[in-house]
Amino acid sequence: MAMWFITITLTLLFSSLTAAENSDFFEYVSPNSLGLKKEKLLHLHFFLHDVTSGSKPTAVQIAEAQTTNTSSTFFGFLAIADDPLTVGPDPGSKVVGKGQGLYGFSDQNEVALVMLFNLVFTEGKFNGSTLSLLGRNLIFENERELTIVGGSGVFKLARGFADLKKYSLDNKTGNAIVEYNIYVFHY
Template structure:
């Protein structure tokens, strides 16, 4: 009889596990979430990374013991809240902010790990975000970083962002970077 009881407990636990699996996850249709046809959008804007002056938009928040002796600043971590504008001039119309961090992650070249959200504040994208996570080799003519997600209009987003340095002040470290972002979304 004890064998039958053990078998019954085993069968009951399998059934209970199956029920909790179904409760934990389920398949949905796009229609159920209100998703319509997927589209491809191209966004173009300028990113203003200001590290100098009285009101910087990017500040170093951490560094390693070797950072200041490294030719690439290896180990530096910078927090940013950079304006995004329609033209390269900071005085042009602002369409959002680039908020996140970049860290010097390469010892042999100037290469940043970028973890940021493009938080849009204008037009049909107002209140929506695109999330970027990737490698930015600053002195390459064109850098490509993946768009890994988004929110609002950009829910379920995927794509890539191309960055090109428009202007760089080697003395201050301030830069203006042109972005072309290609993103699939619903």
């Protein structure tokens, strides 16, 4: 009788494991089934204009901590942005998209932002496509790097990095122009 009990118990155990592996909520698919062909590496170059002053700012404060105004690093300041992306550093140069997202001063010891940004492209073959950026941005450093964590449209399954270089920064107004060199793998 003990052998019969063990056999049934093992049969039920293995059948429940098999049922768990044959779940209805996932399946592996080929990239080709989504129309994804060969992965490519693309280089994008443009300038982001972050305007925090004047009558038409592109970035505005949405929150601050009680201690932000006494912090030497602006810790706790949070802003939302809708910054133009242009082919050249001149604000009047051709607009190719927008940098939309949040940034906040997130370090109590040095001036550093945490950035959650979408680059929304409005020109050419990339029109309607986005790249999503995430990372730490030491804004007073001349060069820094953010991670590309995804994308949409042409940039489905994107991954890569963005090299940022300070082009100009007005310490009085906070207005900045940042040069972006993006290297992104996508299908």
